[in-house]
Amino acid sequence: MAAPKDPRPCSIADALALVGEKYSLLVLREVCLGNRRFDQLVRNIGAPRDVLATRLRRLVDAGILTRRTYSEHPQRFEYRPTEAGLELEPVLMTLMAWGDRHLRRDQLDRPMVIEHICGNELIPAVTCTACGAPVHHQDLTAHPQTPGWTVTGPTAA
Amino acid sequence: MAAPKDPRPCSIADALALVGEKYSLLVLREVCLGNRRFDQLVRNIGAPRDVLATRLRRLVDAGILTRRTYSEHPQRFEYRPTEAGLELEPVLMTLMAWGDRHLRRDQLDRPMVIEHICGNELIPAVTCTACGAPVHHQDLTAHPQTPGWTVTGPTAA
DNA sequence: AAGGGAGGGTTTGATTTTCCAACTGACCAA
DNA sequence: TTGGTCAGTTGGAAAATCAAACCCTCCCTT
Numbered sequence: 001m002a003a004p005k006d007p008r009p010c011s012i013a014d015a016l017a018l019v020g021e022k023y024s025l026l027v028l029r030e031v032c033l034g035n036r037r038f039d040q041l042v043r044n045i046g047a048p049r050d051v052l053a054t055r056l057r058r059l060v061d062a063g064i065l066t067r068r069t070y071s072e073h074p075q076r077f078e079y080r081p082t083e084a085g086l087e088l089e090p091v092l093m094t095l096m097a098w099g100d101r102h103l104r105r106d107q108l109d110r111p112m113v114i115e116h117i118c119g120n121e122l123i124p125a126v127t128c129t130a131c132g133a134p135v136h137h138q139d140l141t142a143h144p145q146t147p148g149w150t151v152t153g154p155t156a157a
Numbered sequence: 158m159a160a161p162k163d164p165r166p167c168s169i170a171d172a173l174a175l176v177g178e179k180y181s182l183l184v185l186r187e188v189c190l191g192n193r194r195f196d197q198l199v200r201n202i203g204a205p206r207d208v209l210a211t212r213l214r215r216l217v218d219a220g221i222l223t224r225r226t227y228s229e230h231p232q233r234f235e236y237r238p239t240e241a242g243l244e245l246e247p248v249l250m251t252l253m254a255w256g257d258r259h260l261r262r263d264q265l266d267r268p269m270v271i272e273h274i275c276g277n278e279l280i281p282a283v284t285c286t287a288c289g290a291p292v293h294h295q296d297l298t299a300h301p302q303t304p305g306w307t308v309t310g311p312t313a314a
Numbered sequence: 315a316a317g318g319g320a321g322g323g324t325t326t327g328a329t330t331t332t333c334c335a336a337c338t339g340a341c342c343a344a
Numbered sequence: 345t346t347g348g349t350c351a352g353t354t355g356g357a358a359a360a361t362c363a364a365a366c367c368c369t370c371c372c373t374t
Contacts, residue, residue, distance in 0.1 A: 007203030009268040011256030012186055012249055018260075022177065022332085029169055033299055034310020038351050044306075046164030048333050053352060063259075074340040076350065084259045086294045090283035091255065092169055093292060094248050099168030102220075102241045103175075111166040111303060117296035120287035126247035127284050130277035135250060137243045139274035142190055146268060149201075153191020179361085195322050205362050210323060231369040233321065317374080323367085330361065337354075344347085 008149050018062045023047045024055050025092060028081065031065060032089050036078035064088070093124045165306050175219045180204045181212050182249060185238065188222060189246050193235035221245070250281045 007013065019025055026045045035044055038056075042049055056079060059065040064085040070078045081089075093114065100110050114122040126135045133139070142151045150156075164170065176182055183202045192201055195213075199206055213236060216222040221242040227235045238246075250271065257267050271279040283292045290296070299308050 007183075008187075008201045010183075010186065011253045011260060011268060013183055014260045015252045015256035016182060020177070020179065020182070025173060025177070026164075026167075026170055029167070030165075032294065033308040033312050035308065036310065039349075040309075042351095044165045049352070050334090050354085051332065054331095071341095071350095074342095074350070077352095081294075087259070088255060089294050089297075090292050091248060091251050093297075094251055094283055095172045096168045098245060098248065099172035102244070103168060103171045109302075111168060111301070113300045113302060115298040115300060116285045116287065116290075116292075117298075118285060118288035118290065120285070122292065122297060123286040124283045124292055125286045126251055126281045128273045128275060128277070129280040129282045130273065131275035132289075133273075133275065135247045135273075135279065135281055137189065137238075137246050140246075140250075140279060141272040141274075143270045143272060144268070145266075145270060149269075151190040151192065153193070155189055156191050196320080199322095206323070207325085207363095208361065211360095228321095228370095231321075231371095233370095234323095315374100318372085320371085321369090325366070326364090328362085330359100332359070333357085335355095338352085340350090342347100342349080344345100 008144070009146050019059070019064065019088065021055065021058070023051060024059060025088075025095075027052070027055055027059060027079075028064065028085060028088055029092055031079050031081050032086070032092070036080055038077070038079075041079075059085075090124065093122065094126060097124050165301070166303050176216070176221065176245065178212065178215070180208060181216060182245075182252075184209070184212055184216060184236075185221065185242060185245055186249055188236050188238050189243070189249070193237055195234070195236075198236075216242075247281065250279065251283060254281050 019028065023045055027041060030041050030044050035041060042052055045052065056065065060067050063082055065079045066082055067077050067079055070076055100107070104110065116122040127133060128135060137155065140155050142155045144151060176185065180202055184198060187198050187201050192198060195209070199209055202209065213222065217224050220239055222236045223239055224234050224236055227233055257264070261267065273279040284290060285292060294312065297312050299312050301308060
């Protein structure tokens with residue numbers, strides 16, 4: 001009994017409903033970098049304080065961040081990523097690499113470099129777990145599981 | 158001469174400035190699936206028509222989509238991903254996998270399955286290009302390139 | 315010739331969000 | 345006593361979102 005204008009059911013949409021609002025992923029970036037305090041987040045992200053407070057509540061509710069007291073008297077809190085939050089970090093790394101590649105003429109002028117434990121700079125690649133190959137559009141075929149939600153072109157079923 | 162409240166310079170933020178608005182990544186999902194027409198996008202995404210029109214203009218301006226005439230008389234257009242747009246697809250796949258893992262109790266009830274050319278279902282992993290290992294938070298160290306933008310915790314410099 | 319539908323938007327007006335600056339309230343240090 | 349840190353909340357103006365209606369061009373059917 002789906003209403004005629006329900007959007008396509010999709011985990012991308014569901015994920016973005018949690019972390020797709022303005023600043024949410026930047027909050028995650030900062031807490032992953034170890035910046036856990038409200039004022040630090042305000043400064044590093046450049047978000048209005050009230051919006052940031054709203055986002056933090058939402059991310060905590062979603063189980064992506066935890067809010068921990070680090071001082072009673074005065075009450076002070078810090079935010080840390082949960083396991084689920086840390087698992088979004090690869091998304092951030094991939095997005096950062098895309099930005100470095102497409103949004104900067106000078107590839108040597110990157111705002112931030114991530115070092116991997118292997119000793120090299122991290123240049124992330126999204127690969128197929130089964131075969132190990134990097135993921136390319138033309139190698140993918142989508143199979144919607146809900147009747148009625150067809151796909152029409154390349155990446156089609 | 159940075160104003161005291163400039164946010165951290167970062168390619169994640171720059172990328173999100175282009176594709177971080179509501180619906181933008183869903184537009185990319187649809188065009189990657191081969192759904193290229195305005196009305197199709199409206200239906201599949203569930204976005205208001207005016208907002209969608211705004212997003213499409215922005216994505217075309219950003220070089221992530223192209224707008225092609227597929228019929229004069231009447232004038233009709235279709236949207237396709239550019240090379241840069243296609244390179245964002247791995248971000249979508251990673252986000253989808255995260256959503257499948259964390260947002261659904263029943264792992265067998267996924268809204269969409271992607272098949273890789275290798276014959277298996279695509280389960281994407283973000284790996285280090287240099288050593289091939291999957292990317293985990295504790296293996297990363299961040300090095301901001303701009304003086305003054307320190308990081309404090311794990312993933313710290 | 316008159317509808318009706320598809321397609322790709324724009325317009326209108328009401329509702330929500332965002333944004334910014336100022337403020338609170340608890341504490342500490344000079 | 346004044347000033348600063350920290351974690352927010354409050355108030356009011358500005359911007360974005362939303363749904364529904366409208367527009368225009370074409371094709372098809374009656």
